Amino acid sequence: MKLSTIVLTIMLGLCSHAMAQNxxxxxxxxxxxxxxxxxxxxxxxxxxxxxxxxxxxxxxxxxxxxxxxxxxxxxxxxxxxxxxxxxxxxxxxxxxxxxxxxxxxxxxxxxxxxxxxxxxxxxxxxxxxxxxxxxxxxxxxxxxxxxxxxxxxxxxxxxxxxxxxxxxxxxxxxxxxxxxxxxxxxxxxxxxxxxxxxxxxxxxxxxxxxxxxxxxxxxxxxxxxxxxxxxxxxxxxxxxxxxxxxxxxxxxxxxxxxxxxxxxxxxxxxxxxxxxxxxxxxxxxxxxxxxxxxxxxxxxxxxxxxxxxxxxxxxxxxxxxxxxxxxxxxxxxKAWSEQVIGKFANTIYTKDCFFGNSAFNDLILDLELKITHADIAFNAPLQFNSAIKAGNVTVADMFSLYKYENQLCVMRLTGEEVRKHLEMSYDLWVNTMKSPDDHLLLLANTRDDAQRLGFKNFSFNFDSAAGIDYVVDVTKPDGEKVHILRMSNGEPFDEHKWYTVAVNSYRANGGGELLTKGAGIARDSLKNRIIWESEKDQRHYLMEEIKKAGIMNPQPHNNWKFIPEAWTVPAAARDRKILFGE
Structure with a gap:
């Protein structure tokens, strides 16, 4: 190759590089x-x-x-x-x-x-x-x-x-x-x-x-x-x-x-x-x-x-x-998650949790009480519209039953703190009905929000309780809806008495602010209220209990309800249709 050709090639290359840079x-x-x-x-x-x-x-x-x-x-x-x-x-x-x-x-x-x-x-x-x-x-x-x-x-x-x-x-x-x-x-x-x-x-x-x-x-x-x-x-x-x-x-x-x-x-x-x-x-x-x-x-x-x-x-x-x-x-x-761990005699649905007692939520509450021997248990629905069908229950189903890797805790709360905790939960959850035509639930234009899905607030903060019998009067103002009637074992409920309460670790640490804003417990005091904490995640213990039982027939407790039922039952049906099309 001639020297002039080499020089021309180099110059063209340099120009091309400079043009590319520009x-x-x-x-x-x-x-x-x-x-x-x-x-x-x-x-x-x-x-x-x-x-x-x-x-x-x-x-x-x-x-x-x-x-x-x-x-x-x-x-x-x-x-x-x-x-x-x-x-x-x-x-x-x-x-x-x-x-x-x-x-x-x-x-x-x-x-x-x-x-x-x-x-x-x-x-x-x-x-x-x-x-x-x-x-x-x-x-x-x-x-x-x-x-x-x-x-x-x-x-x-x-x-x-x-x-x-x-x-x-x-x-x-x-x-x-x-x-x-x-x-x-x-x-x-x-x-x-x-x-x-x-x-x-x-x-x-x-x-x-x-x-x-x-x-x-x-x-x-x-x-x-x-x-x-x-x-x-x-x-x-x-x-x-x-x-x-x-x-x-x-x-x-x-x-x-x-x-x-x-x-x-x-x-x-x-x-x-x-x-x-x-x-x-x-x-x-x-x-x-x-x-x-x-x-x-x-x-x-x-x-x-x-x-x-x-x-x-x-x-x-x-x-x-x-x-x-x-x-x-x-x-x-797939091989691990499809292992059968037990059987359910009936199908349970998370959507039932929003309208009153439900077999889905009450199964979790039952197992929390059984595992911890606490007086009272709190739990909220962690899924919007999931079901575990009757028949074989697998490891995978446990992720529908309990979505997060929370641990299980037992805390000491007074009766008054229990009520106030529930007051805030239901205030986040239900409307204050002024007429029988009002919504039961506190709904909003949030269907595109994957954490609200039609609710005004996060449903993972909608705690209900087991171990106590109570009513939620949706005609009352916020902070005055929950009326606790008795312990579910028939004993009196006392707002001045200390109770052991089973909650997940998210809640025990202040998640959702139900224990802080709601019950009025100072955040830096929460740790001292915890008297027991599980070593492994809550799902693990729920799974172990189902394995032990072999066959389970989850049913709602009917230990609480929305009142007045003449208003709340029709309103629940209307809101259920809005949320779930049924």
Whole structure:
């Protein structure tokens, strides 16, 4: 080759490279959140196909990578992935020596970063610390602080650098309300800082040290609402978007509610805010276009266009390679979860729990009393519309019977505290009826909210009781609805007497605020009220009792009811039709 030809080839190559560098770059950021064990298009609980799954998400992401180039696609997860399906429980506690499926799946899919959810922390140090180490990408939590060093326990942020030349910074945070729900031993050595102030100091550090082209917030915290205290807000994503300049995009989650808005921050800049809700049914997708610029010989990029959308992946075909790769794991969990542990003589339904005594809720209450020998037990429905059918009962059915890995506790409460606890529960649950045509239940336009599903408030705080007989007069104002008649064994009920009360660990720690706001117990006194706590999760003990019984015939206690029945019975039928179409 002639020297002139060589020189010309080099010059053309340099020009081509320079032209490429001067072109606008379009990137796409994809967020999953609150996956809750939905890795595969199979529901291990109901033994049926599942619409949402990471297998479908992977098909979507691989399509983007093929169309736009893998270096222009950024894949992020926003926590609450270690809990929700039997497959999660299996890898957390049954075969903990194996790599967690939540690490294997995310690594296979090529995630770039992730954050931690409150249900991830709920699994305990031994599970989540191991999971952190198994991930092949950064796990983030700027406000998860090592209490001994006062430094972040995991990375506060990461800067993702790909071949496109961009520096994309992701700042991760978790809702600081963890101590309100989980006992300290689960998060020992940690503290959870308020999000707005943490975002401000982290943003300052990022701008000082990293000079990124794009800054993304990845927050396991809802939009606005939840618990609000003088120290923190549970759901603070909106406040961060508005009050902390610097973010181009904020991906969030935790509240299981689809969200797609553009917010103005205090400097008047637009911030795209997206929440794909839960169970890998949707993904949040942001498209950003950046224009290159050179200042003092240094190349950087300016954001010129940004858009956001929620993409429904429920009808996308699951990725065949993904499914084939994980088929051995799927088969192992199926074999474990389909083990028969007993029989039910009749079918029980969670939907019955909302309208009075129900066989479903009373079975749990019965077993709580049997296991603990407490005087009284509290429990709330943890599923909206689930059933365990008559016939063989399996390990998988236990995840319908009891959704979360809460432990079981016994507390000392006065009779007055028992009543006040129930007063707040029913105030969250039922309407104050002014006429026979009113609703019985406290309903709202929340059908798209996966945690409310038509109720104004969270149904997992709708506690009813066993061990006492009582009525709930829905014509009375809030705080005056519950009238306790007697102990269910016929003994008098005394508001000044101390009783032993069985509750789950979420409630015992102050979850739902029924014991604090409701019963009036100071939060720092709750720990001293606990006189017994189970070593394992409540589901384990419920399972053991069913195994012992062999055949069970769950029936409602009929120890409480809504009154006046002339109003409440027809109203219950109307509300049942609204909620369940029957």
């Amino acid at each position: 072109k606008d770059i379009t990137i796409k950021l994809v967020e999953t959140s609150d996956v809750h064990g939905s890795f595969f298009p199979y529901d291990f609980i109901n033994r049926s196909p599942k619409s949402g799954s990471m297998a479908r998400v992977y098909t979507f992401v691989q399509g983007l990578r093929k169309e736009y180039g893998k270096d222009n696609i950024y894949l992020l997860d926003n926590g609450d992935i270690l809990q929700g399906q039997p497959i999660s429980y299996y890898y957390n506690y049954i075969v903990p020596q194996k790599e967690n499926i939540a690490a294997s799946a995310l690594n296979y899919m090529g995630y770039d970063a992730a954050t931690v959810g409150n249900h991830d922390i709920e699994t305990g140090h031994s599970v989540y610390d191991k999971w952190f180490k198994e991930l092949h990408f950064p796990i983030l939590g700027a406000n998860i602080i090592n209490a001994r060093t006062n430094k972040p326990y995991i990375l506060p942020y990461t800067v993702i650098k790909k071949k496109n030349g961009l520096k994309v910074c992701v700042i991760g945070m978790l809702t600081p309300a963890i101590p309100n729900w989980l006992k300290e031993t689960i998060w020992s050595g940690l503290r959870f800082d308020e999000m707005v102030s943490c975002a401000k100091r982290t943003m300052e550090e990022v701008k000082k040290k990293e000079n990124p082209d794009v800054i993304v917030g990845l927050f396991h915290s809802g939009w606005n609402g939840g618990i609000k205290t003088p120290q923190y807000d549970e759901d603070a994503s909106q406040r961060v978007a508005q009050e902390v300049p610097g973010f181009d995009v904020i991906f969030f989650g935790h509240d299981h509610t689809p969200h797609n808005t553009i917010e103005k921050n205090i400097n008047g800049k637009d911030v795209i805010c997206l929440d794909p809700a839960n169970n890998a049914q949707k993904v949040a997708l942001t498209t950003l276009t950046l224009k290159p610029k050179t200042i003092k010989g240094k190349r950087s990029y300016v954001l010129t266009h940004a858009s956001g959308e929620l993409v429904d992946v429920r009808n996308i075909i699951p990725d065949k390679d993904f499914m084939q790769h994980f088929q051995p794991e799927i088969d192992s969990v």
